[in-house]
Amino acid sequence: MEAILRNPTTADWITLILFSSILFMVLAKNLFYSRFLNFIILPFNNKYIFMYNKKDKLFNWFNIFITGFQILNLSLFLFFINEVFFTPVEKHAVETYGAILLGLIVFLMLKLFFQLSNGFIFNSKSTISEIVFKKLSYLNYSGIIMLLANLALNFIFPGSKTVVFTSILLILLINIMGWATALRNHQNFIASNFMYFILYLCALEIAPIILIGSYLLERSL
Numbered sequence: 001m002e003a004i005l006r007n008p009t010t011a012d013w014i015t016l017i018l019f020s021s022i023l024f025m026v027l028a029k030n031l032f033y034s035r036f037l038n039f040i041i042l043p044f045n046n047k048y049i050f051m052y053n054k055k056d057k058l059f060n061w062f063n064i065f066i067t068g069f070q071i072l073n074l075s076l077f078l079f080f081i082n083e084v085f086f087t088p089v090e091k092h093a094v095e096t097y098g099a100i101l102l103g104l105i106v107f108l109m110l111k112l113f114f115q116l117s118n119g120f121i122f123n124s125k126s127t128i129s130e131i132v133f134k135k136l137s138y139l140n141y142s143g144i145i146m147l148l149a150n151l152a153l154n155f156i157f158p159g160s161k162t163v164v165f166t167s168i169l170l171i172l173l174i175n176i177m178g179w180a181t182a183l184r185n186h187q188n189f190i191a192s193n194f195m196y197f198i199l200y201l202c203a204l205e206i207a208p209i210i211l212i213g214s215y216l217l218e219r220s221l
Contacts, residue, residue, distance in 0.1 A: 013093070013094050013097070014076065014150075014154050015154075017072055017076055017097070018073075018076070018147070018150060018151065018154070020072060021068075021069045021072035021073050021076075021143075021147060022069075022147070024065045024066070024068045024069040024072070025065070025066070025069045025147075027065050028062055028065035028066050028069070031061065031062070031065075032061070032062040035048075035051075035052065035062050036062075038051060038052075039062075039066070039137070039140075039141070042137060042138065042141045043138075043141065043174060043177055046181065048137065049133075049134055049137065049181065052133075053130050053133050053134060058112075058129060058132065058133055058136070063136070063140075066140045066143070067136070067140055069140070069143050069147075070139060070140045070142070070143030070146070071101070071104060071105060071108070072101070073143045073146035073147045073150055074104060074143065074146055075097065075100045075101040075104045076097065076146070076150045077146045077149055077150055077167070078100050078104070079093075079096060079097045079100055080149075080150065080153045080154075080164070081164055082096070082100075083159070084153075084159055084160070084161055084164055085161075085164075112132065115128060115132050116128065116129065116132070127186060130185075130186070131182045131186055134178055134181055134182040134185070135175075135178050135179065135182055137178065138174055138175050138177060138178025138179075138181070139175055139178065141174055142170070142171045142174040142175055145167055145170045145171050145174065146167065146171065148167075149163055149164070149166075149167035
């Protein structure tokens, strides 16, 4: 019998990123099963928010796993957007993704720092922490949409603008729900600190979107 040489195939780096993100989700599910069940129905039932916004709000292992899941998928989704609409990268794809991931982590950490600092400065740490928790919960949930989009863009519909636009719409809808929930539950606090809220909104929410949008617009021209 003649021997046949088989070269073992290695998973590409995108598959490894997807697998790592799913691993974070699996860990969250297995270690915090009841909390995960409440989280997975978040857009349809606010039970998760009511149960966990008063205790272990931000810094706990469940949030760390779910946030890690979201960050990996968001950075990969941004990488695909860059490939679909701007400059496809092949030679330095891993470096490009790494730069996006690092930039996203730094941006989110700075944003969280400034948000919590505002709460400390204006003596409203608990309320600000609750608002951040609600927004972060919906952002983390939208990581599920990002995962599905990344799977589709990598394995099924590579380069599909329809997948990108549909995913962006769903992500926006989920996060708008998070904003609406936070505003509705804290409308008295916001009304009594309206000027500070406007400053916070312009500096930490609107300004980053305008800067990123301007950068993307310049690249598309």
